[in-house]
Amino acid sequence: MADRQSESRIDKALVARALLADDARAFEQLVRRHQGMVRAQLRRLLHGDAARADDLAQETFLLAWRKLPQFRGEARFSTWLYRIAYSCFLQSMRNRQHAAPDTSDNAAATQPSVSGEVALRLDLERAMRGLSSDEQAVLLHVAQLGLSHDEAAYVLSMPLGTVKSHARRGKDKLRTLLADWQDSSMEGHGS
Numbered sequence: 001m002a003d004r005q006s007e008s009r010i011d012k013a014l015v016a017r018a019l020l021a022d023d024a025r026a027f028e029q030l031v032r033r034h035q036g037m038v039r040a041q042l043r044r045l046l047h048g049d050a051a052r053a054d055d056l057a058q059e060t061f062l063l064a065w066r067k068l069p070q071f072r073g074e075a076r077f078s079t080w081l082y083r084i085a086y087s088c089f090l091q092s093m094r095n096r097q098h099a100a101p102d103t104s105d106n107a108a109a110t111q112p113s114v115s116g117e118v119a120l121r122l123d124l125e126r127a128m129r130g131l132s133s134d135e136q137a138v139l140l141h142v143a144q145l146g147l148s149h150d151e152a153a154y155v156l157s158m159p160l161g162t163v164k165s166h167a168r169r170g171k172d173k174l175r176t177l178l179a180d181w182q183d184s185s186m187e188g189h190g191s
Helices: 002-020 024-045 050-070 077-095 104-110 116-129 133-144 149-156 160-177 179-190
Strands: none
Touching (some): 002 050, 024 050, 024 077, 024 133, 050 077, 077 133, 116 133, 116 160
C-alpha cells in the first residue's frame, strides 16, 4: 500500500508540473512510468496484437496529454490512464468494420506439443474468449492488472455491483472451463 501511495504522490507531482509549467518533460516521465502497463492492458484486450496495442497506447497518451487538465486526482493517475486506454480500445473496436478471422485456436491445435505452462496459458486464453466481453474486461483489470473492484468500476465505467457480479460469474465460468487442469493438478499431488 505504501508503494502505491508513494507512486501516486510522484504521479501527482509530475501532473502538477506538466499542468502548471506546461512542462512536456514532466509528461514524458509520466509516459515512461506507465507505458508498459498501458501497453500490457491493450495487448491483453487485443489478444496479443502488439502492433495495434502500441498504436492504441500512443493514442491513449496523446489523449491523456490533451485531457490532462481534466485529471482531478480522485483516482490514481494509472487508473485514469487505464480508463482512457480502455475507451480507446472500445472506440477502435467500434470503428473496425471487418475483423480478420481468429485463427489462434487452429494455430494452437496444429502445434505438435507444448509444455504444460504454455498449454495452460493457451487454454486460459481460449477459456477467456468463452466469457462475455464484460466478464473478460473485468477479469483483465481485476485479476491480471491487479486493480481493485472500485478501480475497475472506474476504468470500465460500470457500477461497482456490476463489476463484482461479472468478476464472480467470470471466475465461475473459468473454473468450469478449466476444470480438467484442476483435476490433473490434483492427480499429480494425490498419489
